[in-house]
Amino acid sequence: MENGQYPIARKVARAQRIMNAYQALLQSVGDTQTLVVTVNRRLARHLHERYAQMRQIQGDSVWETPRILPQNAWLETLWRELEERDGIQAQAVGLPLLLNASRESLAWEGVIAAHQSRYPLLKPAVAARGVMRAWGLLRQWRRSLDDLTGYDEPDVLAFRFWAAEFDALCAERGWLPSAALADELAGRITPPMLPKRLILAGFDQLTPQMQGFYFETLTALGVVVETWRADALADAQARCIPCSGLEAELRAALQWTRRTLLDNPAARIGIAAPNLPAIAEPLRRLSWEILRPHSRYEGVDPADAPLNISAGRPLSDYPAAHDALLGLRLCFGDASIARVGAFLRSPFLPGGLREAERRALLDARLRRLGRRAMRPDGLLRALSDGAGFAPASCPQLHERFGAALQAEEMGGLRQTRRPSAWAGVFSRTLARLGWPGDDRSLDSAEHQTVTAWGQCLSAMGALDDVSGAVDLHTALSQLTRLANERDFQPDGGLAQAQAMGLLEAAGEQFDALWIVGMIDEAWPPPPDPNPYLPLTLQRQWEMPRASAARERDYAEVITQRLLTCAPQVVVSWSVSEEDRPLRVSPLVAHLALEDADADADAPDVERYLGAPLESFEDMQAPAFDAQLNAPGGAGLFQSQSQCPFQAFARYRLRAESLEEPGSGPDARRRGQFAHRALDRFWRVTRDSAGLAALNDVALLERIVVCVGEVLAESLESGEDAAWWEAVTDLERGRLIHLLRNWLDGERQRMEPFTVTGLELPLTLQVGPLNVRARLDRVDRLDGDEALVIDYKTGLSSPAGWFGPRPADPQLPLYAAFAHELGPICGAAFGQLRPGNERFQAILTHSDAIPGGKALEQTQYSERAESWQAQLQAWRDVLIRLADAFASGAAAVDPIKPSACLYCGLQTLCRVDQLRGADAASAEQEDGDGV
Ligand code: SF4
Structure with a gap:
């Protein structure tokens, strides 16, 4: 290699060797009396490209387009010629109307739907596809419905009935299904429509119908029919590489493609797979990343793909x-x-x-x-x-x-x-x-x-x-x-490499070929007989997918061809899939095993961009203007503590994930209903004496009124009102039950209390920030001290109040900074969780509230020694968080992986890329994030 380039002489020699394989065929297609019919569109396109290459090498600049057509296109061309020849007399001479696949499928569906009472089916459209294939197989194998006589499986009987109806419909309407086109042409074509010489290219087998068409009908009309296949390369070398999984396998194949193209930009590279549609999407994604790494940094036309994948969407x-x-x-x-x-x-x-x-x-x-x-x-x-x-x-x-x-x-x-x-x-x-x-x-x-x-x-x-x-x-x-x-599939520029199914690849030659996905489950393909034809007949007639033996024999031929269609062939397979071990296909198990090439070098982005890439870590936003009120109230501190970037994105960029509409009010709305209903209840009831004065009936009546008012307010106006009414009726029952249980708990409180604040707005000065807070509830206890309460509809615990990055700093914020409430003796979560309604509180004296604990009784490792010391510790922590927010600290630094689970900002912070996708999923699997 010189200067990273492949020596010219070797490139030319390699191109010449590949060209030689096609030489005889290409020489003959310049003759206008010769037609090449290919097994598929890919081979036709490939032969056109080769022909143009040959003429250029010969020094030509202009030439006639050679007659190379895929089989289906040629048959349809013949039919169109007949239609044009007979013109307006086409109907008169009994020329039927050729159905395309959509029309034919719709016609089958109509037949099946019309006889639903006789053969009921849940999905006629799905059945129509299978029945249409069965009918096509019968025609292609030159069999008739009479051959099915005596087979009385229910699906076969149904098929015979539908097929007879379909035949009658086609006769009545003058329709020609595409599977019968060759038979119809056989009776109508004439020598002037035909070439003198016809070369069948790339066919491994012909159906009996096409065998008869070419070698009986056409030869009887004077056409010389020949067959052609690309020769096997005698010096082809094949090796087999096990990979850890599909992603690793695709990466290895694409990195090898990239290296091969860097070595020889003119090389024709193939990537073949037995299950191409299943891997097309990851292959497409990775091809951009590995073959066009600069596409991340520059605008590129999606049609100008680096890999032409022969699997449309x-x-x-x-x-x-x-x-x-x-x-x-x-x-x-x-x-x-x-x-x-x-x-x-x-x-x-x-x-x-x-x-x-x-x-x-x-x-x-x-x-x-x-x-x-x-x-x-x-x-x-x-x-x-x-x-x-x-x-x-x-x-x-x-x-x-x-x-x-x-x-x-x-x-x-x-x-x-x-x-x-x-x-x-x-x-x-x-x-x-x-x-x-x-x-x-x-x-x-x-x-x-x-x-x-x-x-x-x-x-x-x-x-x-x-x-x-x-x-x-x-x-x-x-x-x-x-x-x-x-x-x-949109046409793009000339792709550097081609990805295709194994059958498509088997007709061509390449400078290098990588075959992915060669596990025993995929290759040879498992049998998949048509359910509408008797299995014994399908095997007897050797129809495709009818038996494992037929598939193995056919796959052996294809495999042998693939292993000799390029000077170097790499076969790969994944050793496992989600902890399930996989086995290599027996058809390539004889190949020498090699490890995947170590390919630590990243795609050479700078080479593609033509400029050096710079990178820098950006964890610092502009400082927050402290003259402004801090956005977001207590939620800001929770976010800053959970992850600085979350606080920056939510409260400065105002970024939120979109809500997912579901059926019925979501958890947030249901929580609001409960808050508001309790708010109304305490505005009327006011204190523990008011609560004690209500007997069970009166309590229930008051709850019903409060819940009814809240739900009436929430009723949507307009088109969804009826639906909302039905939903809120369900919600009504849930809320009444919830409030009843909750207030039963409040009745157990030993110390008298007065509810002095509901949805109480306060402005708190926390370090440089003016924070507007709204406290769910403030109770004044017997000694005139305040207890701050925050309702929660989920599981809650004071454990989140402690440490340098408290997971839930809302109540510490109120307790430590709501100075205008006077002395505060404690903080409490009011857990409004059906079946688990209770206070979770820390107070100066534990008997003030059921479920309350004195700070000194708790086991939290990061708690202070006394309530006053704890208030000061909270002030220090919260002022540090306020300082960080105000200074613009915006690092992507979640307190733990679970902080990301319900954050919804992953697309903005790209935390998965930072951690590495594998590490992220491992954390979730460990249960760390749940
Ligand atoms: S997803 Fe995680 S890392 Fe990203 S902002 Fe949210 S908490 Fe931070």
Whole structure:
């Protein structure tokens, strides 16, 4: 190697050797009378690239596109030629209509649904896919329904019935399922439509149907049919590497890819896997991190991926298409609050950037209101008035959403229409809504997604003759299904490496190939016979996935081909998965084992960026202006103590995690209900004498009144009122029971008390901070000393009051700094937890309250010797926390891992990256965080 580069001579030699393997085939495709039919699209594309390379080496700059087509595309081309030849007479000459996969699946579903009473099924759509495959297998293996006579398994009988109905329907409507295309072509094609020579490239086996088509039909019409496969490389070297797990395996493969490309940038690298769809997402993520490390620091087009993964995703998973579906659902019906939130945050709507903050505020506002779902008119109102919070109003989206809702055709939504007509309604609705947005330019991947979405809408038109007129709900389901079933992958720039399934890889040659995931469960693939055909027949006919023996034999051929399709082949497997040991595939167990290459070197970001990277730790925010009141009251001290960054983010950046709407009031709201009901109770009852004067009946009556008032106040106005009423009825019972138990406990208090403060606002001076606090309750005891009480609906313990970073410093704050209350004799949690209602208190004298302890009786290791000394210790700790907050201390430093569990700021503080993802999960598994 010279200067880190691969010697030119070796590169040329290697390219030449690979090219030689294709030479004979490529030489012949320049002949216009020759057609190459490939087993899949990947091989066709690859041969086109090789051909262009060959012509360039030969010094050509212009050439005719060679005739290389994947098999399915060629058959469809022949059919189109027939349609064009017969033109308007096509129907007259009995040319049937070729069904695409969506139409065919819908037709099967219709047949199954029409006979639900005879063969009831929960999911006709799922059954339709299996039945369609069974019908296709029969045609491809040149078998008929008569061959199934005598087999009376329920699924086989159902299939025979549905298939007969489907055949009759196709005959009546003049439909041609794609699995019958070759048979139909065989009776219609003529020599002028055919090449003189046809080369079948990359086929390991042909179905009996295609065997007959090529070697009987075409040869009878004078076509010379040949087969071609890339030769095995005699000097190929293969080795096997065990890895600790999938992530390690993918990392090893990608780091090896990176090193190989650095060594030889022109190399053609393959990564193959028996289960590519299952690993596609982690592979995609890691490929950016390892092959394009600079993408973290520079804007890159997502379509310009470093690894071309031959596993598309459903179109509906792509954000632009996802948001189009979402927009339609919101225009045409109720939507959950989570969907409303996603709609509001969409960048594919007009003003998505300009109004982003308002829309985010509205999302947070709607979640806080506790709504589960919204109707379109409710959402339109919320867009106008910000759901009662003016800064959250969204005038631009209001205008566009209003325009979409007020369109004339909204009046006709109850009609049934053909899918093509619904496609028009959907398209116009999205246009009025302003999808795909107007305040930023789409990147290449988004452009392609928008185009694919348009094709999806057009495909609805093809469903007209299959489904007939349908209602809005069905039409939206059809569109959703088309978007779900459309396997989509945006074209990008020329990727440096290719990832593909094993069958795809087996037809090609590479400069280097890494095969991941070679465990015995995945390769050979386990048998998976079709449930609608008799198993004995599938085995007898040697259908795919019918038996373990067939799969093993087939996989052996493929494996042998893969191990000799590149000068160097690496096979890897994971030795375990979540503590479950895994075994290497027996088909590669003979290979020499090697350890994964030590690859301590990080991806060379600086080399890609062309500039040195600097890093620095930023734990210091600007100092807080002490003239201002401290934000957040006592919660600020808790956050500062739990984690300085949490306090900075929550109280200076005002960052909060969004609430997750659930069914019914969440724990926070239920806690508020209990607080408010007790607040009302004590405003009327006032003291221990007032409580003692109530007999059981009177006490219950007062509780019922207080709870009723609180719940009446909380009733939502507008569309959710009926639902809230039902929910609060349930809540009423819970609260009455809770308050009854709690007040029974208060009746046990030996020392008389007067409730002198409820929701008491105080301003506390803590070091440099002015802190506004609101105390749940202050009781004045017999000696005129104050007891501060804080209600808690969860488990609580005074253990969190002690130490240099107290986990729960709220009551220490009140006890130590609420000087205007006079002498304070103690602090108490009022634990309002159903079944566990009690005080948890520390006082100067333990008999003041049930559950109270004198400080000296407690075992907390960090407590002071006396109550007065403890108050001073709390002052010192809290002033230190106040100083740290005011100075801008903002280190990501959780007091313990469990502090992060319910914090919700992980995406902002990136604590997982700081700790390392593995360390974080280990802590949780140890139970440390629970
Ligand atoms: S998630 Fe953890 S580290 Fe991050 S701010 Fe919250 S407590 Fe601190």
